[in-house]
Amino acid sequence: MNKQVQRLYEIAGRSERRIIGLMSGTSLDGLDIALCRIQGSGPETEVEVTHFDTIPYTDDIKAEIRKVFAKKEIDFQHLCLLNPWIGRLHGQMVLNCLERWNISPDRIDLIASHGQTVFHAPKALHQQDKFPNATLQIGDGDHVAVTTGIITLSDFRQKHTAMGGEGAPLAVYGDYFVFSEPAENRILLNMGGIANFTYLPATQDATEVFTTDTGPGNTLLDAFARRFSDKPYDEDGRMAASGKVNTELLKALKKSSFFDQPFPKTTGPELFSLDYVRQAQQRSSTTSLSPEDLMATLTRFSAETIAETVLQVIQPELTYHVYMSGGGMHNPVLTGAIRDLLPNCIFGRTDDIGISGDAKEAVLFAVLANEAVAGGQTLFERDDKKRAGVPSITMGKISFPR
Numbered sequence: 001m002n003k004q005v006q007r008l009y010e011i012a013g014r015s016e017r018r019i020i021g022l023m024s025g026t027s028l029d030g031l032d033i034a035l036c037r038i039q040g041s042g043p044e045t046e047v048e049v050t051h052f053d054t055i056p057y058t059d060d061i062k063a064e065i066r067k068v069f070a071k072k073e074i075d076f077q078h079l080c081l082l083n084p085w086i087g088r089l090h091g092q093m094v095l096n097c098l099e100r101w102n103i104s105p106d107r108i109d110l111i112a113s114h115g116q117t118v119f120h121a122p123k124a125l126h127q128q129d130k131f132p133n134a135t136l137q138i139g140d141g142d143h144v145a146v147t148t149g150i151i152t153l154s155d156f157r158q159k160h161t162a163m164g165g166e167g168a169p170l171a172v173y174g175d176y177f178v179f180s181e182p183a184e185n186r187i188l189l190n191m192g193g194i195a196n197f198t199y200l201p202a203t204q205d206a207t208e209v210f211t212t213d214t215g216p217g218n219t220l221l222d223a224f225a226r227r228f229s230d231k232p233y234d235e236d237g238r239m240a241a242s243g244k245v246n247t248e249l250l251k252a253l254k255k256s257s258f259f260d261q262p263f264p265k266t267t268g269p270e271l272f273s274l275d276y277v278r279q280a281q282q283r284s285s286t287t288s289l290s291p292e293d294l295m296a297t298l299t300r301f302s303a304e305t306i307a308e309t310v311l312q313v314i315q316p317e318l319t320y321h322v323y324m325s326g327g328g329m330h331n332p333v334l335t336g337a338i339r340d341l342l343p344n345c346i347f348g349r350t351d352d353i354g355i356s357g358d359a360k361e362a363v364l365f366a367v368l369a370n371e372a373v374a375g376g377q378t379l380f381e382r383d384d385k386k387r388a389g390v391p392s393i394t395m396g397k398i399s400f401p402r
């Protein structure tokens, strides 16, 4: 047997694996690195995050990625160069972290690398019949594996699109295994660049479980923060708090066919961009709004679209616990509005149920890698396909260090 395959086989047979999950999301703030100790698989999965850090992207890294990020027309050579460059950068960031944590790389079983999403094009966005749902993450796994010497699983989203999905959200797979709880109806709300949630009913009926994007989380807030200030985001929602929501603009912002699409659906900064806001401003004759009012309105836009999507799922007579994660949970204007709009929900953070809200997405990919090598149970079948859209699949491609 090939020695690399033999090592993987041996890792798959263990009762416990040490897996590093890597996530760099649409906010381009940096690389989240979560070292997880994972026991079991499927619904028996138990995760302990032993170490976590976010390595901020330098201005140079952000600028290089922004040359192609969510853009329809790009310099193709640049995309080609970025693919190995990001893989190596991520690999080096892992090595630096391990050194700081005083852990030798040979004590790590696997890396689960999401890569950097550069374009996300579900059919609803590209609207070209002959092409399937498509999504592209770069930062090739071979470069991560060779740089670190650690077997790496990467490119998790392609299998989901190959099986008819939109390539996202994948959160449901990890959420169901890690956070299902018979005592509570749970909504796991992640507010990154884009917001999404997973619904986990107290019944633990896998056919009721589903996940969907809701629309923008921080992406528009960050885009305007960068335009109006030298900050990457509206820290603690201060700018939004000092402005007033403009209802005409808010109405115009909410007029996208995305909000009428059935679940599950996904989106990205390809749709929710500066141009999207400019067009809504033109339609609502609000082009001269102050930066503060604009920020207040965009924050309200994220909050209302998140809350309205949640309201489509919950039944008024039941109690729901909403556990927040992602950078948006640190924005009190955003979270305050969502709480007001969902008075019957009890709010917390995923930290309250065992996983830091900042680490959650990186942990998800570690769980997906764990499933790929040691799991693989069928759980999510539902006949009417109305919501579930979460077939049982093994995701991730394997890269060996040599």
Ligand SMILES: Nc1ncnc2c1ncn2[C@@H]1O[C@H](COP(=O)(O)OP(=O)(O)OP(=O)(O)O)[C@@H](O)[C@H]1O
Pocket: 024, 025, 026, 027, 028, 029, 190, 191, 192, 193, 194, 195, 218, 221, 222, 232, 233, 234, 235, 236, 237, 325, 326, 327, 328, 330, 331, 332, 361
């Ligand atoms: N103190 C804070 N006040 C306001 N916003 C904050 C704060 N801290 C973080 N954020 C927001 O969180 C964002 C980062 O969130 P996160 O890392 O979850 O996004 P991501 O993983 O890149 O996105 P996605 O989940 O869409 O891929 C920042 O860009 C910022 O908008």
Ligand SMILES: CC(=O)N[C@H]1[C@@H]2OC[C@@H](O2)[C@@H](O)[C@@H]1O[C@H](C)C(=O)O
Pocket: 025, 026, 117, 120, 135, 167, 168, 169, 170, 171, 172, 192, 193, 194, 195, 196, 213, 266, 267, 268, 361, 364
């Ligand atoms: C294409 C892509 O990278 N989508 C991300 C993004 O960030 C949040 C939302 O949009 C979600 O759909 C997804 O990530 C999470 C981890 C997911 O797949 O569940």
